[in-house]
Amino acid sequence: MSLIVQKYGGSSVANADRIKNVANRIVNTKKQGNQVVVIVSAMGDSTDDLIELAKQVSPNPPKREMDMLLSTGEQVSISLLAMAIQSMGEKVISLTGAQAGIKTNDFYSKAKIVDIDSNRLKEELDNGNILIVAGFQGINEKNDITTLGRGGSDTTAVALAAALNADSCEIYTDVDGVYSADPRLVKNVKKVNSISYAEMLTLASQGSKVLNPRCVELGQLYNVKIHVRSSFNLNEGTIVQEVDKLEKDRVITGIAHDYDVVKMTIFGIKDQPGIAKTIFKSLADNKVNVRLIAQSSGEFGVNNICFIIDKDSKQDAIETMEKTLIALDGKKIEALDDVACITVVGAGMITNPGVAADVFAVLGDNNINIEMISTSEISVAVVIESKDCERAANLLAQYFEIIDTEL
Amino acid sequence: MSLIVQKYGGSSVANADRIKNVANRIVNTKKQGNQVVVIVSAMGDSTDDLIELAKQVSPNPPKREMDMLLSTGEQVSISLLAMAIQSMGEKVISLTGAQAGIKTNDFYSKAKIVDIDSNRLKEELDNGNILIVAGFQGINEKNDITTLGRGGSDTTAVALAAALNADSCEIYTDVDGVYSADPRLVKNVKKVNSISYAEMLTLASQGSKVLNPRCVELGQLYNVKIHVRSSFNLNEGTIVQEVDKLEKDRVITGIAHDYDVVKMTIFGIKDQPGIAKTIFKSLADNKVNVRLIAQSSGEFGVNNICFIIDKDSKQDAIETMEKTLIALDGKKIEALDDVACITVVGAGMITNPGVAADVFAVLGDNNINIEMISTSEISVAVVIESKDCERAANLLAQYFEIIDTEL
Numbered sequence: 001m002s003l004i005v006q007k008y009g010g011s012s013v014a015n016a017d018r019i020k021n022v023a024n025r026i027v028n029t030k031k032q033g034n035q036v037v038v039i040v041s042a043m044g045d046s047t048d049d050l051i052e053l054a055k056q057v058s059p060n061p062p063k064r065e066m067d068m069l070l071s072t073g074e075q076v077s078i079s080l081l082a083m084a085i086q087s088m089g090e091k092v093i094s095l096t097g098a099q100a101g102i103k104t105n106d107f108y109s110k111a112k113i114v115d116i117d118s119n120r121l122k123e124e125l126d127n128g129n130i131l132i133v134a135g136f137q138g139i140n141e142k143n144d145i146t147t148l149g150r151g152g153s154d155t156t157a158v159a160l161a162a163a164l165n166a167d168s169c170e171i172y173t174d175v176d177g178v179y180s181a182d183p184r185l186v187k188n189v190k191k192v193n194s195i196s197y198a199e200m201l202t203l204a205s206q207g208s209k210v211l212n213p214r215c216v217e218l219g220q221l222y223n224v225k226i227h228v229r230s231s232f233n234l235n236e237g238t239i240v241q242e243v244d245k246l247e248k249d250r251v252i253t254g255i256a257h258d259y260d261v262v263k264m265t266i267f268g269i270k271d272q273p274g275i276a277k278t279i280f281k282s283l284a285d286n287k288v289n290v291r292l293i294a295q296s297s298g299e300f301g302v303n304n305i306c307f308i309i310d311k312d313s314k315q316d317a318i319e320t321m322e323k324t325l326i327a328l329d330g331k332k333i334e335a336l337d338d339v340a341c342i343t344v345v346g347a348g349m350i351t352n353p354g355v356a357a358d359v360f361a362v363l364g365d366n367n368i369n370i371e372m373i374s375t376s377e378i379s380v381a382v383v384i385e386s387k388d389c390e391r392a393a394n395l396l397a398q399y400f401e402i403i404d405t406e407l
Numbered sequence: 408m409s410l411i412v413q414k415y416g417g418s419s420v421a422n423a424d425r426i427k428n429v430a431n432r433i434v435n436t437k438k439q440g441n442q443v444v445v446i447v448s449a450m451g452d453s454t455d456d457l458i459e460l461a462k463q464v465s466p467n468p469p470k471r472e473m474d475m476l477l478s479t480g481e482q483v484s485i486s487l488l489a490m491a492i493q494s495m496g497e498k499v500i501s502l503t504g505a506q507a508g509i510k511t512n513d514f515y516s517k518a519k520i521v522d523i524d525s526n527r528l529k530e531e532l533d534n535g536n537i538l539i540v541a542g543f544q545g546i547n548e549k550n551d552i553t554t555l556g557r558g559g560s561d562t563t564a565v566a567l568a569a570a571l572n573a574d575s576c577e578i579y580t581d582v583d584g585v586y587s588a589d590p591r592l593v594k595n596v597k598k599v600n601s602i603s604y605a606e607m608l609t610l611a612s613q614g615s616k617v618l619n620p621r622c623v624e625l626g627q628l629y630n631v632k633i634h635v636r637s638s639f640n641l642n643e644g645t646i647v648q649e650v651d652k653l654e655k656d657r658v659i660t661g662i663a664h665d666y667d668v669v670k671m672t673i674f675g676i677k678d679q680p681g682i683a684k685t686i687f688k689s690l691a692d693n694k695v696n697v698r699l700i701a702q703s704s705g706e707f708g709v710n711n712i713c714f715i716i717d718k719d720s721k722q723d724a725i726e727t728m729e730k731t732l733i734a735l736d737g738k739k740i741e742a743l744d745d746v747a748c749i750t751v752v753g754a755g756m757i758t759n760p761g762v763a764a765d766v767f768a769v770l771g772d773n774n775i776n777i778e779m780i781s782t783s784e785i786s787v788a789v790v791i792e793s794k795d796c797e798r799a800a801n802l803l804a805q806y807f808e809i810i811d812t813e814l
Contacts, residue, residue: 016463023464050483056423057430058490065493068501069486072479076457079476083465086472094475098505099550120550143506143527 002167003125004029007039007135007157011174012231013077014044022172022231023084026130030090035125037164039135039157040081042073063108067137067147071097074134074153082132092130095120097137098145102156104138110149112214113138113156116163125164133160151212158215162222169219170227171211177228177237178203178210180402181255186393188403192238192253196347199253200240202379205291206343207258216240251348251355252400257393261291262314263339263372263383265306266321268331279305279324286320288313292341292374292381302331306372308341308383339371340389343381344396356380362399368392409574410532411436414446414542414564418581419638420484421451429579429638430491433537437497442532444571446542446564447488449480470515474544474554478504481541481560489539499537502527504544505552509563511545517556519621520545520563523570532571540567558619565622569629576626577634578618584635584644585610585617587809588662593800595810599645599660603754606660607647609786612698613750614665623647658755658762659807664800668698669721670746670779670790672713673728675738686712686731693727695720699748699781699788709738713779715748715790746778747796750788751803763787769806775799 006026013019030036050069054061061069078094085092101117124131135153140146148155154171161169178200181189195203197220204213210228219226219240229237269275276295283290292308309317314335321333349355356373359380363370368391372383384392397403413433420426437443457476461468468476485501492499508524531538542560547553555562561578568576585607588596602610604627611620617635626633626647636644676682683702690697699715716724721742728740756762763780766787770777775798779790791799804810 016460019464053423053483053487054490057426057487058494060494061490062493065486065489065501068489068503069483072482075479075482076460076476079472080460080464082472082475083461083468086469087465087467094472096475096552145503 001033001035003035003037003164005037005039005157005161005164005166005169006172007153007170008041008172008231009153009174010041010044010047012172013040013081016080019077019080019084023081023088025231026085027088027090030130037121037125037131037133037160037166038081039133039153039160040074040077041135041153042070043077043080046073046076064144067108067145070147071134071137071145074136078132078134085130085132090130091128092132093124094132094134095124096134097156098139098143100131100133100160102138102159104140104146104148106140106142106144106146108146111138111140111146113148113159116159118163121160121164151215154212154215155218158218158222158224158226161224162218166224168227169224170229172229172231173210174230174232175210176230176233176235178208178240178254180253181393181397182208182257185257185390186255186397186403189397190402193236194239194241195253196242197240198378199345199347202343202345202376203254203256206256206341206345206379206381207260208254208256211240250346251352252344252346252402253348254345254402255393255396255400256343256345257389258341259386259389260311261308261339261341261383262311262317263306263308263336264317264321265304265334265336266325266328266330267304267334268302269305269328271301271303275303275328276305278328279321280307282320282324283309283317286316288317288320292372292383294372294374308372311337336371338386339383340386341381341383342389342392342396343379344400345379347378349379350377358399359396362395363392366391366395408440408442410442410444410571412444412446412564412568412571412573412576413579414560414577415448415579415638416560416581417448417451417454419579420447420488423487426484426487426491430488430495432638433488433492434495434497437537444528444532444538444540444567444573445488446540446560446567447481447484448542448560449477450484450487453480453483471551474515474552477554478541478544478552481543485539485541492537492539497537498535499539500531501539501541502531503541504563505546505550507538507540507567509545509566511547511553511555513547513549513551513553515553518545518547518553520555520566523566525570528567528571558622561619561622562625565625565629565631565633568631569625573631575634576631577636579636579638580617581637581639582617583637583640583642585615585647585661587660588800588804589615589664592664592797593662593804593810596804597809600643601646601648602660603649604647605785606752606754609750609752609783610661610663613663613748613752613786613788614667615661615663618647657753658759659751659753659809660755661752661809662800662803662807663750663752664796665748666793666796667718668715668746668748668790669718669724670713670715670743671724671728672711672741672743673732673735673737674711674741675709676712676735678708678710682710682735683712685735686728687714689727689731690716690724693723695724695727699779699790701779701781715779718744743778745793746790747793748788748790749796749799749803750786751807752786754785756786757784765806766803769802770799773798773802
């Protein structure tokens with residue numbers, strides 16, 4: 001008997017018919033002789049509706065109360081899904097994050113799972129129940145409800161798969177799996193059958209929306225095989241797993257892009273030890289998430305450092321950097337909006353030198369100017385003007401042959 | 408410093424504006440130097456919307472899952488109300504039934520409170536917080552969410568007032584208090600300023616919808632003074648309290664009526680010990696709530712017993728009684744729909760004999776036929792044809808002077 005963890009997103013349970021459809025899939029999985037643990041998100045747009053209600057009563061609602069409010073979304077979907085499954089004749093029980101033993105720290109609205117007390121989960125499985133667990137939520141030491149932030153339900157699924165030592169963790173979504181690039185941007189792009197945690201992590205961190213970076217990180221940490229697939233068909237999706245099981249000869253796995261970035265530069269700071277620490281500690285202290293950093297060598301004893309941040313952190317970043325500029329006696333700061341970040345990802349890069357050079361050549365030959373470069377063992381990220389982003393992605397996809405030429 | 412418990416029903420928090428209005432009242436109570444514990448119901452019709460969703464996924468949803476679903480309604484309203492209060496600058500925290508330590512038995516959908524662990528409540532009050540507690544819900548020994556059934560939020564309020572030894576318990580509703588009779592039925596009826604637990608209990612059990620019988624019972628048990636008043640104005644409402652504090656010379660406190668009843672009669676059963684037990688035990692075993700019972704002496708060794716049940720128990724009652732009829736070798740059963748029950752209530756009856764006779768006289772003199780009679784120390788209940796109910800209520804109100812003749 002296998003233990004299968006399945007996660008269904010909000011669009012898969014958006015209305016009564018879809019809930020029944022998902023219930024059917026779950027019952028089929030159970031009837032094939034498996035134990036089944038299901039993680040569900042809130043129905044369709046219900047979370048947005050709750051946020052709208054909150055705005056009507058308070059301009060700046062406390063995060064603890066927002067978590068209290070938003071966690072009801074999943075509680076609604078788990079109970080409805082359990083009802084639908086029960087009416088098909090299967091034993092089933094719904095569990096909130098708290099009941100499922102999901103313990104978090106107390107960073108309301110973006111809590112991290114610190115422990116899973118799986119006693120009740122195991123007991124209910126032993127009783128022959130299908131478990132329907134609320135994603136995106138947990139409970140802190142004070143017994144208060146927390147939510148896990150963006151992609152939280154995926155994280156719940158992988159964490160439960162790890163805690164229960166599940167045989168597989170299936171993430172159901174509205175696309176067929178992980179694509180080598182965003183199909184809305186790059187024509188005829190290939191679906192990836194298998195991808196390493198490191199590659200998926202880089203893609204997810206640099207703009208691919210299919211999986212959340214935290215859930216991939218957790219999968220890697222506990223070696224949980226993650227199967228990303230569609231809830232609307234029976235196609236095999238993409239398996240995220242250890243790298244040694246992958247096709248060795250693939251150099252490039254995917255291309256991520258992100259328009260929601262701002263490029264910040266701090267000009268004219270002294271070229272001496274401790275400067276970078278001052279800048280990035282002040283940003284971290286103000287909860288600005290810095291995604292990429294590039295510093296080239298300076299001239300005349302002064303440096304320019306640039307970095308990429310999420311667009312919604314722009315105001316915080318500017319305020320922080322204005323103070324830092326004074327403290328460091330720098331020249332000026334600049335924040336550029338009209339940029340995009342393109343990241344070419346592939347574990348094969350490690351054994352195939354020259355990928356970075358190829359990326360720069362493809363862009364340069366096509367007259368696309370590179371504003372910033374940052375590389376790792378498995379990725380090359382470039383910041384370019386946003387107007388060039390779509391063209392760049394398609395050129396790179398053609399060059400690295402991640403599009404399906406037979407289509 | 409006084410500790411005030413306030414309960415607001417669904418219509419008082421039906422939308423953002425009403426939530427802000429209620430928040431204002433609460434903040435004012437706090438600013439007058441009181442500690443405040445607030446119990447809230449789900450917003451407006453939100454519970455009905457959730458029930459509708461459940462029907463769409465299952466013809467007969469399990470009660471545990473219904474409670475999981477319905478309890479989200481109060482969780483939404485407590486968080487929104489807490490946000491509104493916080494935006495007015497007051498310290499506040501929302502608590503689910505579970506967080507408020509409300510322990511129940513596990514009769515899902517109509518659980519009873521068995522204990523309140525008030526540690527967290529006291530701690531949060533000591534921290535200077537206004538507490539916003541979800542009504543209608545609790546948690547059982549399995550850590551599962553239960554709901555308390557009809558009038559559950561009132562019951563939560565009185566139970567918390569008892570557990571915290573509150574100075575008063577204010578139940579806010581959409582009427583000004585308890586009226587001597589239903590103002591929709593009886594013209595110019597008087598509001599009651601003060602009423603005993605026993606009288607209120609009888610009125611509540613016999614059709615008055617203002618307070619739930621369970622909450623009155625709990626108030627009596629723990630001697631919690633209950634103040635029923637409107638959330639839409641500042642008028643004093645009705646105080647439910649111990650009888651010795653009441654106006655002694657008032658004979659009749661109120662008249663309750665109920666159209667939602669069925670009169671059942673079982674004819675031709677033997678006049679011997681144990682018969683009544685057989686009948687009413689079989690009804691109780693089948694969860695039929697019997698409200699009034701009347702048996703007069705029989706002739707020729709056979710008896711007829713009649714009783715009143717809630718209309719929604721009719722089918723269950725008929726099925727049960729058909730079996731009982733065979734077991735008792737009785738003659739036939741009858742279930743009459745077109746009846747109403749009128750109950751005249753007053754603690755003063757104990758010292759004023761002849762009230763029952765007066766009731767019968769008023770009805771008889773006006774040609775209203777009495778189908779059944781049942782009396783207690785503080786009440787006279789009669790079953791009449793439903794077409795006569797409104798006329799009977801008005802005649803009795805005039806006779807017992809519970810209408811305001813100055814209006």
